[in-house]
Amino acid sequence: MASYTAPRREFAFVLRDVLNIDRLQELPGFEDAGYDTFEGVIDEAAKLIEEQLWPLRESGDQQGCDWNHGDVKMPQGFAEAYRMFWESGWAGLSNPAEYNGQGLPFTLAQVVNEVMYAANVGFSLTTMLTNGCFEAILASADDAVKDMFLPKLGNGEWTGAMCLTEPQAGTDLASIRTKATPNGDGTYNIEGGKIFITSGEHDMTENIVHFVLARLPDAPPGVRGLSTFVVPKFLVNADGTLGARNQYKCVSIEHKMGIHGSCTCAMQFDGATGYLSGAPHTGIRNMFVMMNLERIMVGLQGLGQCELALQSALAYARERKQGKAFNGGATIINHPDVRRTILTMKAITEGARVMAYETTLHVDAAHHATDPATREAANDWVELNTPLVKAFCTDSAVDLGSMAIQVYGGHGFIRDNGVEQIVRDSKILCLYEGTNGVQSMDLVRRKLGLNGGRLPKRFFAAVRAEAADPALDFIARPLATAVDELEKTTTWLQQSMQDNPNDAAFGCVAFLRAFSLTYLGWAWLRMARAASKLDDGAFKSAKLVTARFFAAQMLPEVASLCARVRQPTTEYMEWDADAA
Ligand SMILES: Cc1cc2nc3c(=O)[nH]c(=O)nc-3n(C[C@H](O)[C@H](O)[C@H](O)COP(=O)(O)OP(=O)(O)OC[C@H]3O[C@@H](n4cnc5c(N)ncnc54)[C@H](O)[C@@H]3O)c2cc1C
Known part of the structure; x- marks a missing residue:
């Protein structure tokens, strides 16, 4: 079987001894953010993830999601686990307290995320997209729209979905066709089809908030003509209660190579009501606020899967006995080629962890430092490191998943042993978010x-x-x-x-x-x-x-x-x- 527990000793070493995370205390608002405080938070989150989300990894993979006339049922246990997750405050760790978040550093939230991304990457996608949706609305919407959606996105009570992709518009967002026309009352009429929308529909929360790229009637061609709209599943009344069902539908879900615990939806917006977020034609900029952070988070998904592959392969190699090695050892870890493979996995995973958390520390400094020169330097590092973290960690996840299968031999190819799932779950990380x-x-x-x-x-x-x-x-x-x-x-x-x-x-x-x-x-x-x-x-x-x-x-x-x-x-x- 695949095996995983949160790498607590590694976290302490990387964050405290190598990266000196206590320097976060110099940033306003994070005066108490020392590793001693973090350690307790990480341990508590890790226990919960190990006990509640890890057991759903394999069952979620086997059951997958179920579409029925527009409704989507998540795998057994996911709705309960999601409720437990947001109700106990884990969904909005780094969101500002004014929107029901915990106001903790981005870095700490990503450590907790790494554990979740390792233990159940399919489950984790909903929370990742919700964070992205929250950030995009926070950065672009006016106060009325923020007040309508952010308090419940901020603590994860509602989830978010990001709607960019269309059949003819994948990497090339310039060819997006979805239209938005003014209704005359400040809202917009959204018409068009989106594909591959993660958590576009599900049964885990009472409302879902879509952040949609679309074109206004007077839009210039290309990406400069895109605007962003907030389109909720249920409209929100002035008193915050839920109103009418919005005019869109999940027309199907995809059958995929991996991440079966995540639903990937085709959405049809047929005159749905949307709220403009940001100025007209600034959609691509608004999307990139969230895309840049999401790319780092996808990199952390890769890192989590690398750690899962490493732990599984190492545990197996310590126990599996085959032949006698040159050093007389009976277990396969004594065979030089197996040892070389494990050391490669270890070198990549642990090295990439330093790169990833150094990047998240720069994100915290870029957002919170008061000194302009510090902010500028931190921004430079975030810009440079983001493609490295996204691409290297996710390519490595597929490579290390394959190495783990190799260490297991034929047993790695058998579904019941849970390591081939790493390759199937990880390949998408190399594809989405650019x-x-x-x-x-x-x-x-x-x-x-x-x-x-x-x-x-x-x-x-x-x-x-x-x-x-x-x-x-x-x-x-x-x-x-x-x-x-x-x-x-x-x-x-x-x-x-x-x-x-x-x-x-x-x-x-x-x-x-x-x-x-x-x-x-x-x-x-x-x-x-x-x-x-x-x-x-x-x-x-x-x-x-x-x-x-x-x-x-x-x-x-x-x-x-x-x-x-x-x-x-x-x-x-x-x-x-x-x-x-
Ligand atoms: C499971 C899953 C979940 C997803 N979730 C979401 C979601 O929540 N929201 C959403 O909007 N989308 C989502 N997507 C869509 C995903 O972001 C796109 O699939 C991705 O952006 C690539 O687009 P494409 O598939 O059309 O590939 P294409 O753009 O057709 O690319 C095909 C190939 O050409 C290369 N290529 C294309 N253009 C260039 C270029 N300019 N320079 C160099 N190489 C290029 C690509 O690297 C790739 O190798 C999801 C997709 C999947 C499969």
Whole structure:
């Protein structure tokens, strides 16, 4: 069976010893936000998730969701679990207290989320989309719309759904056709069809709030002509009670490869009442407020699945006996190839965790720091890290899911053992909230050049400041080489974007991986430094061995990835794919 418990020891090490989370206390409103306070919150949330959500992972996968004439029934136990989840205050951890949230740091909410994303990623999607919907309305709507929806979205009593995708408009939101026409009373008439809408309909809450991208009659073409509308399932009366059922329907749900515990709905809006959120034609900006945070959260979904794969594979490898290894050991963890696989999983998961939480700490600083220079620097880091966290953590989830199956051998291929579900559940993470190809293009096309190219410069300087540590030469040296390669390739890409964008775009996925591995090298250097000060022998030695493994076995990949990026691609692009 797959196995998982929240990695409490890892959280303490990464957040307290490596990233010094106590620095959050310098931000206004977070004066009490030290790790000692966090530890209790994380432990309480983890117990609840382990006891209530983890047991629903497999049953939710097997049962899936059920559509019946527009109604959607979630798998058994989901509605009760969701009620327990929001009623006990876990749904709105980082939402502001004025809208019934807990007002805690984004970072803390994401630690709790990581546990939920590992234990039951299908279930977790509703809460993730609700957070996104909350953020988008908070950032764009007027006070009347905020007051109507945010108090109940803020604590999770109602859930949110994000309605962007249409059959002809996936990545290319410019081709969205859904229309919004003024009703003359300040509301809008929404007409059109949306597909792939997560939690568009379900039986877990009394109301569902859709955040919809649509076009006003006078809209210019393309993404500049999109506006955002809040479209609730039930209209809300002036006294806050629920009114008439709105004019839309869930016309079907998808049958998917994974995340069966999440319903993916085709929605038809037939004259539904909507409220404009933000100024006309600012829809894409309003959506990106939530998309940027959601991309980090999807990365954390990937991280959660990596941890699940790692724990499952390690537990199995410690118990499964097959043959005798060269060292005389009877369990498969003693076979060098199995050990190499487990160390790869460990190096990626634990390194990616540092990258992910360093990013969430920057989000907290970007939102709450009072000093403009601190906010500016934090914003730069968030911009740079978001595509890395989203794409690297989610690609790794699929890779590590596959590695876990390999460690289980044929037993990994059997449904009852629960590890093949990791691959099936994780693949979608590479696709939604902007495919990983699109994330890589975002890195190369936008982030490398943003603000005069200062984002990668910040990264190179920060890594170099720590990569000259003679005490940690085993990783400091290969890390310095990796940064040099990455910088050379960054310059090449910046130039190629001007001269021949096809060359730059062709290598963007390899470049994102090279960037992420270098980031993980920086993370492992800092983990090795922090671990060397620990007394906990087994934990310390595992960290130091994994740091050495990463430095020797994984960091050298950066140079070959970079060499692949710096290649002309004219021949490939001139190949007539239609004629083949
Ligand atoms: C289970 C599930 C849940 C979802 N939930 C939601 C939801 O809640 N709300 C919502 O609105 N949508 C949702 N989606 C939709 C999802 O966000 C889209 O599927 C995704 O944006 C990709 O769009 P597409 O499927 O049309 O692929 P396409 O856009 O057709 O892309 C196909 C391929 O072409 C590549 N490509 C396309 N354009 C470019 C480009 N400009 N540069 C480089 N490469 C490019 C892509 O990377 C991809 O590899 C969900 C989808 C699924 C399957």
